[in-house]
Each structure stands twice: as structure tokens, then as C-alpha cells.
């Protein structure tokens with residue numbers, strides 16, 4: 285028995301499914317998880333000392349590659365003066381100033397501990413600000429696991445075969461309206477049905493929890509216009525796209541400003557951090573200035589801030605990171621698409637910036653219904669082959685591949701070599 289298998293045996297006895305987040309359980313690919321021992325650059329090592337080229341990158345935070353020494357040093361230095369005080373610290377101000385200075389739509393920001401918390405809080409603020417209850421989300425977009433947002437919520441929920449979650453009272457989702465990604469008419473119809481009732485429209489500006497689905501020309505601008513017209517708060521959930529699609533995230537990439545923005549994953553550089561921010565007028569609704577309550581004992585934790593800020597500063601100082609990642613990503617993803625063609629498979633490759641997803645379907649994928657046409661059995665076989673040949677992918681058809689600044693020509697070449705081997709054996 286491998287060490288990963290031993291650990292899994294122990295884990296399932298004391299942790300539901302043996303994991304602290306469902307997708308890690310490998311359920312949808314019919315395997316048991318590899319336990320990770322450590323990681324460096326583009327590589328991750330399992331408990332049996334196998335090395336893999338990693339395309340998860342902790343689901344986004346590891347944009348500089350694993351175990352970046354500058355980030356690590358910042359963490360260690362900060363930790364030496366204490367882990368947490370439950371009181372205000374300078375580095376929280378620095379972090380907030382840094383984000384407000386660098387993201388034009390953000391005038392004020394509040395730190396929390398996860399993307400889930402960031403979105404949950406942003407929705408509460410939007411409701412408090414507008415005095416309205418309803419929110420619009422898109423099928424297949426994931427915004428964390430708070431009650432109101434577990435409606436057609438993408439990857440983890442999708443492959444677990446649970447369309448919603450039990451334990452969520454109908455009352456919690458009665459104000460959650462669901463629209464079709466890339467379909468403005470479906471949003472207009474909701475505004476027509478509920479004029480003056482919609483507090484917020486929340487969207488992943490690039491949907492990265494049903495694979496990778498790109499917004500079509502005019503979709504995000506259309507949402508911007510509809511929200512402005514109806515006095516509705518437009519929330520961009522940039523937990524994945526923020527500081528990844530461009531330094532200024534999807535807002536910079538597409539040239540559209542949201543009213544509120546949520547962050548997670550990447551701004552903690554691997555530490556548990558989330559944040560929500562936006563227009564001053566909206567953010568001043570938050571306690572203790574305003575009447576929307578939101579709090580957090582460990583929010584703005586100095587060690588977490590040190591990690592996140594160190595990473596953001598590196599990204600700011602080295603804009604060439606984005607062009608390098610894009611080049612590496614294009615080479616890999618276009619290379620995979622070319623191989624798919626060479627071996628006469630009908631599969632579709634969606635990619636943008638450092639995010640990509642190969643869909644095992646002959647259908648072009650622009651929304652959740654189309655993503656669901658993918659053959660998850662074929663994905664599972666592909667996943668297994670890649671893993672056994674040293675390529676660590678997200679264990680679900682509906683996860684993105686994440687390229688970091690540490691990926692390079694060599695990792696691309698090796699990945700394409702293994703992928704071609706898979707196609708040859710398929």
C-alpha cells in the first residue's frame with residue numbers, strides 16, 4: 285500500500301470523505317487522493333515522493349509557482365512578531381492602500397478569511413445598500429458555499445451529482461435568481477419580472493468553476509449597462525481572475541468596472557484570505573460605519589497579509605510575468621488543441637490568459653448546459669493517465685488548469701509529450 289493510500293485510510297475515519305474540501309477526494313475520477321508532501325516551482329511532490337507538474341496551483345494562489353522564497357521570507361519575518369493580536373495592525377492598512385491604489389473601481393476594501401466569506405458579505409452589503417432582496421447569479425458559476433449561493437453552483441457541486449445542497453432551507457434561496465451565462469436576454473427577462481427588486485448581479489467575469497468559459501463580446505458590458513439602468517449593484521467575483529487575468533484582474537482585461545469586487549485565494553498567496561471592496565458609498569454601509577454587520581476575529585491576520593502583500597508587490601513590479609504566463613499558457617493550450625485535432629478527436633479547448641480547460645465534448649462551450657455535455661468518463665481516464673505519468677490536474681472535468689510564472693518550456697514540452705502518449709493509447 286502506498287503512503288497516500290495509508291493516509292487516506294486514516295483520513296476517512298476522522299474526516300468526512302477524508303478531505304477538508306470535496307473536490308480533493310477524487311470521487312469524480314474514481315480514485316483515492318494523492319497526499320501532498322511539499323511543492324516547489326511548477327512541481328508538487330506526493331507522500332510517496334512522486335513528482336508531478338502541477339496545474340492546480342492551490343486553485344490559483346500559487347501564481348508565482350510553489351514555495352516562492354520572497355513570499356516565504358515575508359511570512360517568516362512577520363510571524364516572528366506574533367501570529368495574531370485581535371487588534372488593528374499597519375500591514376492591514378498597507379494591504380488596503382495597495383489594492384485601492386491599484387484597482388480603479390475599489391475605493392474601500394474589507395479583509396475576510398475566504399472567498400466564501402467575501403461573497404456572502406458583498407451580497408449582504410449590496411442588499412443593505414439597495415434595500416432590495418433579490419440577487420441574480422449564473423448557472424455554473426461558483427461563489428462559495430454560503431446558503432444563498434448554492435444554486436447551480438459549478439464544479440464541486442456539479443461532479444458530486446448534487447444539484448443543490450441539502451441543509452439549505454428553501455427560504456435561503458428564494459431570492460436567488462439564476463440566469464444563463466453569456467445570455468443577456470435571460471438577465472433582461474429577470475429585470476422585467478422583478479423591476480426594483482434586484483439588489484445585485486454577481487458574475488465570474490471568466491467562469492472558472494465549470495471548466496473555463498469565456499464571456500462573449502458584449503456580455504459583461506451588457507451586465508454593466510443593465511445594472512446601471514436598474515440601480516443594481518454589479519459584483520465581479522474575481523476570486524480566480526483577480527491579479528491573474530491581468531494585474532487589475534478581469535476589470536482591467538475587459539475594461540469594465542464593477543461596483544463591488546470579491547477576492548480570495550490569490551490575494552493570500554496560499555494563506556486563508558478573502559476580501560470585498562468597491563465604491564466608497566457602498567462600502568460605507570459596512571459596520572462600524574454603517575448598519576450592515578460583518579466581522580471576523582482573524583480577518584486581516586498579519587501573517588496572511590504579509591504573504592498576500594509580498595506576492596501582489598512582486599506581480600506589480602514585474603508586469604512581464606503576465607506576458608510570460610500568457611505565452612506559456614498559449615503554447616500549452618494551443619499545443620493540446622493541435623494534438624486533439626491531429627488525433628481526430630472532437631474535444632474543445634477553452635482558454636484565456638493563464639487559465640484553460642479541455643472539454644471532452646464536441647459541443648462548443650459558452651455556458652453551463654453546454655459544459656455539462658462533456659463526457660466525464662473520458663475525462664476520468666485522461667486524468668488517471670496524466671497523473672500516472674507525472675501531470676497533476678484538477679480531479680474534475682469542470683476545473684481549470686492554472687499556469688504559474690514557474691511553468692516553463694520544459695514543463696510545457698513534457699505535458700504535451702504525455703498528452704500525445706495518452707491520445708495514442710486512447
Ligand SMILES: *Cc1c(COP(=O)(O)O)cnc(C)c1O
Nearest residue numbers: 398399400426427428521523548
Ligand atoms: C473558490 C471560489 C470561491 C470561494 O472561495 P473559498 O476561499 O473556497 O471560500 C468563490 N468564488 C470563486 C469564483 C471561486 O473560485
